[in-house]
Amino acid sequence: MRCNRGERYRGEGRDLSVAERVATKTKACGCRAKIKLMFLDYPDRTGWVIKADPGVSGMHNHEFIHYREGHQPVSGLSPAAKVFARDMMKSHVRLASIMKVVNERFPDDHPNMRHLYNLKENDRREAMDGRDVMQQFLHLAREHNYIFWIRQDELTNVMTQTFMVHLRLTDILRTYPHVVTMDATYKTNKYNMPFFGAHYDDTL
Structure with a gap:
């Protein structure tokens, strides 16, 4: 050796x-x-x-590496840093800005961007509580008082269409029914498909 x-x-x-x-x-x-x-x-x-x-x-020609006792492991942030980062994430602060502040306040943690990505992903998985993506989608819709409607394939039970709206927006629609603005958010998801489609029938 x-x-x-x-x-x-x-x-x-x-x-x-x-x-x-x-x-x-x-x-x-x-x-x-x-x-x-x-x-x-x-x-x-x-x-x-x-x-x-x-x-x-039989001898080394260099000094050996000295490891500090009780050194903070590289695998994660301290509990105080996690609480601080979570508060900033809830305020929708960019991760790059959070990284800069965490690095200034908790230099002994030796933080990096991977720590923040892992923290965000772990919190997301914990919030899902074993639910898959679509179950979490419907759970959040109920939790935030959205009116939603879904259509499923009868053979596979796969959701094919969905519609959701907040109660506050329905009140606005009843107050101002003459003008309706629709945002298609066209082709911005990974499947390169539109989020919104309008179908109408002008026959009498």
């Missing part, structure tokens, strides 16, 4: 003292440290043995 900071793939005769590393992130420093694992099967001794070379190959 060799040190992962060695130059084993760079050639044996390379002069490391004059090697130039321009704009590189490599951690290789030419360390020749290595150990051998051998299985001994002698009458008086049996088992695995770790053997190190007595010369240069």
Whole structure:
């Protein structure tokens, strides 16, 4: 087994003292440290043995990495940072702006954008409580007092059409019935299909 900071793939005769590393992130420093694992099967001794070379190959030529005790794990934010980020997400603040503020207020968490994306996704899944996308859609419609109507395929029970409107908008429509504005939001979903379609019959 060799040190992962060695130059084993760079050639044996390379002069490391004059090697130039321009704009590189490599951690290789030419360390020749290595150990051998051998299985001994002698009458008086049996088992695995770790053997190190007595010369240069038995020593590292670099300092070891020191890890701080109790260092915040990279996998997530602190509870206080999560509460703060959730409050900003509820106010519809952009994640880039949230990231900037969280980085200033909680520098010891070493936050990054992946933390915020994971937090947002976990909160979304927790709010769905095991429901699929369409079940969550109908749940939110009921929760926020929307009037909705759906049409399903009789054979597959797949929803094919839906209509929803808020109670406040129905009151506005009754007050001002002469002008109706419709926003089609045309072809902005991943299926490249319109969200809105109008069908009419002008026959008498």
